[in-house]
Amino acid sequence: MALRTIDLHVSVGDKEILHGINIEIHPGELRVIMGPNGSGKTSLAMALMGHSSYKVTKGRIILDGEDITSLPPHERALRGLFLVFQNPVEIPGVRLEEILKLSIKKRLGGKECPDIRERIESEAKMIGLTKEHLERGVNVGFSGGEKKRGEILQAKILRPKYVIMDEPDSGLDVDGIRIVADVIKELVSTGRSVLLITHYPRVLEYVEPDHVYVLYKGRIVAEGGMELVERINREGFKWIEESREEKKD
Ligand SMILES: Nc1ncnc2c1ncn2[C@@H]1O[C@H](COP(=O)(O)OP(=O)(O)O)[C@@H](O)[C@H]1O
Numbered sequence: 001m002a003l004r005t006i007d008l009h010v011s012v013g014d015k016e017i018l019h020g021i022n023i024e025i026h027p028g029e030l031r032v033i034m035g036p037n038g039s040g041k042t043s044l045a046m047a048l049m050g051h052s053s054y055k056v057t058k059g060r061i062i063l064d065g066e067d068i069t070s071l072p073p074h075e076r077a078l079r080g081l082f083l084v085f086q087n088p089v090e091i092p093g094v095r096l097e098e099i100l101k102l103s104i105k106k107r108l109g110g111k112e113c114p115d116i117r118e119r120i121e122s123e124a125k126m127i128g129l130t131k132e133h134l135e136r137g138v139n140v141g142f143s144g145g146e147k148k149r150g151e152i153l154q155a156k157i158l159r160p161k162y163v164i165m166d167e168p169d170s171g172l173d174v175d176g177i178r179i180v181a182d183v184i185k186e187l188v189s190t191g192r193s194v195l196l197i198t199h200y201p202r203v204l205e206y207v208e209p210d211h212v213y214v215l216y217k218g219r220i221v222a223e224g225g226m227e228l229v230e231r232i233n234r235e236g237f238k239w240i241e242e243s244r245e246e247k248k249d
């Protein structure tokens with residue numbers, strides 16, 4: 001059981017953005033992808049989810065042994081892949097509450113849950129959202145932080161097998177970051193996998209990753225543990241460029 005990419009090359013239009021990515025994540029793991037702005041983090045998230053603008057030109061994506069490289073996004077979602085978007089879009093006319101109700105019903109194998117409303121409201125409250133947010137169109141008129149909370153709430157309630165989070169901590173206050181960390185802990189402790197994508201992982205002050213990848217100019221240039229996060233927090237990403245220069249010499 002794993003989500004893995006094999007020599008994944010991804011292009012947007014004619015431009016290749018990712019040049020051969022090999023990553024993997026197993027059940028119960030938190031893995032982190034760090035990289036500066038423009039390194040290709042969101043492109044990787046979109047390609048994993050199957051967004052049509054991010055074309056896989058070479059390589060494969062394997063989900064629990066199945067090649068999903070050419071499956072459309074909804075088929076990937078059905079197999080347990082979920083993306084917390086960096087910039088969640090507004091969906092007028094679809095209430096957040098409806099999505100959550102359908103998710104819970106699906107998780108219960110189609111059975112109605114009698115106190116579903118109360119459950120959703122109490123979960124939402126824990127995330128920092130009110131009844132009023134649940135009754136609005138998804139993300140319509142939400143602040144940046146509220147949109148992130150809405151996404152995290154979906155992951156918390158849906159509990160997909162593989163959750164990709166694209167900068168879930170950006171635009172959140174300290175309380176929001178703790179909430180993201182708590183949801184990650186909850187997901188991982190129930191055997192889900194979280195692939196956390198970020199350029200500055202404040203959330204890692206609260207939860208330790210199993211593995212860290214550094215993405216730079218469309219390539220994984222380093223991998224390891226918390227020591228990589230600490231170095232990036234201390235020195236930024238500049239040392240990566242320098243160590244690559246040295247290798248070339
Ligand atoms: N939809 C797009 N159209 C054109 N260029 C894109 C698109 N998405 C990403 N890119 C380009 O790909 C590179 C990586 O972007 P992105 O994946 O968003 O990086 P990150 O998330 O690490 O900041 C950037 O040079 C960006 O301009």
Ligand SMILES: [Mg+2]
Nearest residue numbers: 041042043086
């Ligand atoms: Mg991004």
